[in-house]
Amino acid sequence: MxxxxxxxxxxxxxxxxxxxxxxxxxxxxxxxxxxxxTFDTGHMGVAPLIAQVLQRQQVKVTFFVAQExxxxxxxxxxxxxxxxxxxxxxxxxxxxxxxxDHVYWQSDLPEHAPGNEPRFKMRPSAGAQMxxxxxxxxxxxxxSLKQASTRIETLTGRASLPLFRAPGGKTxxxxxxxxxxxxxxxxxWAPAGFLGDELPxxxxxxxxxxxxxxxxxxxxxxxxxxLGIWSRTDPWAPTVLEPLIEQLKAKGFCFATLREHPDYRxxxxxxxxx
Numbered sequence: 001m002x003x004x005x006x007x008x009x010x011x012x013x014x015x016x017x018x019x020x021x022x023x024x025x026x027x028x029x030x031x032x033x034x035x036x037x038t039f040d041t042g043h044m045g046v047a048p049l050i051a052q053v054l055q056r057q058q059v060k061v062t063f064f065v066a067q068e069x070x071x072x073x074x075x076x077x078x079x080x081x082x083x084x085x086x087x088x089x090x091x092x093x094x095x096x097x098x099x100x101d102h103v104y105w106q107s108d109l110p111e112h113a114p115g116n117e118p119r120f121k122m123r124p125s126a127g128a129q130m131x132x133x134x135x136x137x138x139x140x141x142x143x144s145l146k147q148a149s150t151r152i153e154t155l156t157g158r159a160s161l162p163l164f165r166a167p168g169g170k171t172x173x174x175x176x177x178x179x180x181x182x183x184x185x186x187x188x189w190a191p192a193g194f195l196g197d198e199l200p201x202x203x204x205x206x207x208x209x210x211x212x213x214x215x216x217x218x219x220x221x222x223x224x225x226x227l228g229i230w231s232r233t234d235p236w237a238p239t240v241l242e243p244l245i246e247q248l249k250a251k252g253f254c255f256a257t258l259r260e261h262p263d264y265r266x267x268x269x270x271x272x273x274x
Contacts, residue, residue: 031254033219036261037061037245038189040098040165041068041076042228046237047084050227053242055091059255063088063227064165064187065152066098068126071228075126077151089156094257096163097184100147101127105170109135118174125167138178145184162271163187163258165224183271187258190221195244197236198229206239213240214247222261 039050039061054061065077065085073080089095101124109119122136136144149160164184166175176186196209217223225236245255258264 031256031260033253034256034260035193035217035219035248035253036222036258037255038064038165038187038222038224038258040064040167040224040226041066041102042226043068043230044070044073044076044081044084045228046235047081047227050237050241051084051088053237053245054093057242057245057249059245060092060094060257061255062094062096062161062163062187062258063152064096064098065148065160066102066126066167067100067148067151068102076227077148077155082155085152085155086157089158094259095149095152095156095158095160096165096187096258097145097148097160098165099141099144099167100151101125101129101144102167103134103136103141103144104167105172105175106133108172108174118178120172120175120178138181141175141178142182142184145179145182161258161264161268163264163268185264185267187222187264189224190218192216192218193221193223195223195225195236195240197225197240198232201232201234206234206236209236210240210244210247213244214251217248217253219253222258 037059041064053059067075067077070076070078070081075081077085085095103122103124106121106123109121111118118138120136120138120141122134122141124130124132124134145164152158152160162183162185164179165187169188171186179186192213195213196204199209213223225241229236248255259268
């Protein structure tokens with residue numbers, strides 16, 4: 001009886017130790033070498049393919065959205081693409097603003113008097129004022145950021161992040177301060193994270209872009225591509241996206257959304273948009 005009791009105790013102890021070793025507290029971090037894949041809107045021609053790759057690879061990304069012209073339908077944030085966005089929200093992707101009409105900052109304008117609201121020279125590449133040079137106040141810019149956020153929230157039922165990406169990455173300290181004053185922090189991309197899908201195919205082949213990204217991307221990098229680029233004749237996504245994801249995974253990288261990025265976690269929590 002004594003021997004059987006000792007045997008049972010040893011078995012129970014071994015099971016306890018095994019359970020502790022495999023418990024979440026003892027396991028490795030879920031994403032120890034994160035990279036942050038992001039997509040800006042575009043003509044949407046490769047959007048269905050991108051969605052399939054992300055689902056197949058179980059990769060979550062952050063989309064920066066604007067109402068841009070598309071190859072089919074009524075714009076990226078129109079009714080035609082509403083089901084596509086809703087499906088991405090259901091899969092757990094995140095969303096942030098890219099300005100409503102994909103508006104490029106061109107320059108700061110002089111202040112007429114100290115303390116006046118900052119003003120900027122802007123140029124939309126979409127919408128009713130496409131191609132026009134406009135003079136915007138900080139309030140105007142904030143309105144454009146909020147319009148894009150509100151629209152994607154309406155389409156998805158999911159709160160957008162209090163983040164934005166300026167079209168072309170073009171900003172100034174005054175523009176960034178104006179955006180922060182209305183609750184938006186800017187997100188650029190790492191040098192190696194510029195994936196090159198908007199570069200001319202004749203000079204930058206897909207093979208070259210894949211090899212360059214796979215060799216240079218490092219832990220913590222924000223990566224940037226688009227849901228379709230009008231000017232590139234050999235589309236990037238069909239050839240590069242999935243091989244790049246697979247090669248990065250093979251090197252030990254994992255993928256996370258900007259909600260999890262250490263530079264933005266506190267801002268997101270403080271500004272409570274999602």
